[in-house]
Amino acid sequence: MTPAARIATAAELLDEILAGTAAEKVLTGWARRSRFAGSKDRAAVRDHVFDALRCMRSFAALGGAMTGRGLVIGMARSAGTDPETIFTGEGHGAAALSDAERSAGHAPESGAEAGDMPDWVWPHLTRALDEDAVTVAEVLRHRAPVYIRVNTSLTSAEDLTRELAAEGILTTPGPLAPTALEVTEGARRLTSTIAFGEGQFEMQDAASQAVCAAVPVQDGQSVLDYCAGGGGKTLALGARAKLHLTAHDVAPERMRDLPSRARRAGIDVHLAETEALAELAPFDVVLCDVPCSGSGAWRRAPEGKWRLTEERLAQLLGIQAQILDEAAALVAPKGVLAYATCSLFEAENTDQIDAFLTRTEGWQLETSRRLTPLEGGDGFFFACLRRI
Template sequence: MTPSARLAAAIDLLAAMEAAPRKPADAVANSFFRERRYMGGGDRRAISGLVWDVMRAWRRLGWWLEQKGQVASARLRAGARLLFDGFSLAEVEEMFEQGRFAAGALTRGELSILTPLAGKTLDNPEMPRAVRLELPDWLLPHLEATFGDKLEDELAAMSTPAPLDLRVNILRGPRKEAQRSLACEGLHAEPTPLSPWGLRLPARLPVTTSVAFRDGLVEIQDEGSQLVAAISGVEPQMRVLDYCAGAGGKTLAMAMMMENKGHIVACDVSAPRLEGAVKRLRRAGVHNVERHLLVPGDKWAKRRAGSFDRVLVDAPCSGTGTWRRNPDARFRTTEQDLTELLEKQAAIMDRAAALVRAGGRMVYATCSLLRAENMDQVAAFLARHPDFKLVPSDSPDMPEALRNESSISLTPLRDGTDGFFAAVMERAAPEPEAGIE
């Protein structure tokens, strides 16, 4: 594809994302590229690269364009992004050329808006702080409460493209074997610094076509997500519940930790998500997992009350920790959404707690950076359930720097992972009866 054709496709994709504001951008992009299978891998990466660069600068681009009283269209955002990336005005005009598959020439009005931006830098001291930090206004105080004077550094790290992390499935082979297998196909991965099973590639590369992936030796999973599984401390022969399992990423990691021994139940309220786990479980060689769909009026939980050694609650959340991969998520969550999520998280924790046996543990986790969804939720839960307490994780799979912690908060700046939170809580064992030792 020519540069103009790539630009035209990027503008079309941006317009498709704007037309579906509540749909995740990566889902829109997946549909977009499925309908255009003629595009090569290099074209898709170039188009996605420009689109994601625009999304990472969404509010700042809008601020510049709105100075002229203009609606920030997909064409103007793309053109402005190119100018701020160092392209000259002449180069940008050339990319907006006429032609069947081209972006179409810039109009006189568009040129009058873009021309003053040539040679300028994207950031401007007159921008409101929330605009400069690429946040909705309502979210700024929540993140200030979390990070204080480190906020700008943390958000700068959140604005950089994420690497591609893999989890080696040691049921299939050791990390060095996975590294060698990937290298044979030109995928040179390095061990992650924290997870004992992690490998990292510097960018998104076609891992899913590799032999290591097809044979179940590696799974795509951020290092922070791997550590959420690790802090659970699951062991062979345990009874384990993954209460919000989704497509089973952490289920797979825990099954590996359990050496395929014992029993895991993967629950979710979404049948398609649970169904999506089947292929992954089979590819990984996991056979100690049972799937269960949670439906209203289900008696399943009542029959299994107090029966699990470990319960993982990977709760639905704002997803603020995933902004490196999903920059559009900054603007898809509203203040009302957060209020509803906080209520849902508390209700899920209460239901899951009933399934933990006496002496067993519940791990509460989110991919959020917000204190309201993390330690504040844990504190409120402990106040409602005095039979639970925070306890240090005794998992040998945790890195030395995080070992014996009762909770972890991971960030891209400090840890090089996506943003994750996890806390370990233990249910009190019953008091021995009087006179019995």
């Protein structure tokens, strides 16, 4: 495919996404229908689509329309490229610009439009970040670095760096956690490496690794990952100490890959149904990596930025409070309740912890930390509460 044909395809796929279909579904459907597209074409189209999703408001402003075509015209203008050079109407490229398109578009207004945020989200960001809101929003408009977590129970960062380099994959030490490596070349091939097959690393954001490193665990403790999902944090905890590790999720199907991931990493994990937890309790440590807005990770999952609503956020706040209450009941005396979100909003972070401490006796806050994308990883919040 020519560069212009890839952009024309991205515009069509963006229209499907704007009509409500999930981006991954749209991209997979297109790849299946388009056998002529090679892996480089698929990667380029995907990158165009995700770039546009990250910057949807500002590109629509610049391009003059919230349509697939408006977005890619805005994308060209934002990059300082004259859209006439892309929209030539030749071959499989997009049709030439109309006079209306030539004159449409305006520079994005400062604030939510230039920051590529929904209007209702902007006060949440400014409350949490003050003047950093503008810089954080700007960072979220760009692709995320690729980080891996070294499985230090099997290898070291130095050895893994050498081993990956031998397979043509280049890494440098990442931020926030000694286990984090940033992949600077060859990221798309990571999961087909020998080192991956041997469990020497997992894909995990650097801030997520820092959160796992902050959970106080020691050899011999019983630890419950209450919202385990795919088990990224379960495995990171299991690599730090010899634990009696239990993983739970209200949607157990989300943990379906965890047994094979744990085997690869050389870590023992017991998967538990909700009904079994009372019998397995008490645990020395319970981690709640709760469902949240995902606002700290919007550069990785930009669709979430536009699909989140105030109603959904209110619903999430209720779920988070309920999880804290349920999980607290499973913690042993003097044990730890760890709470984490990949959100930047105070409502999901410090407000939740303050409200929990107000309504529940017998707990004290030991540590809390907020990470923003300005520190290199996703935005995260972590709080560690101890039963007294």
